[in-house]
Amino acid sequence: MKQMASENAIMEIDWLAVLNGSRSITDYTMAIQEIGAEFFVMSTDLGQAGNPLHPEGWHAYIGAMREAGISAGDINVMSRRNPARLLGLDPW
16 A cells, blocks of 8 residues: 555545455554555445445444544545545545
């Protein structure tokens, strides 16, 4: 991840990976704190049958990140600014 960040890559961290147990919020928070929010984009990867609806998952994900100590500013970077930038949109 550090090498990817050194090359200005944006890496996805998704809620589905937490739900299915392949990642934890702690994994994500450690990476964000070590590398920086500017190198991540949050997504849910939800919408499939049997999984929570996207809005419910998004609400739970943001709540879990806040509870883990990720700032509102960093959440904004990963959930709004970075995706907008990747799409060529004005992130503000």
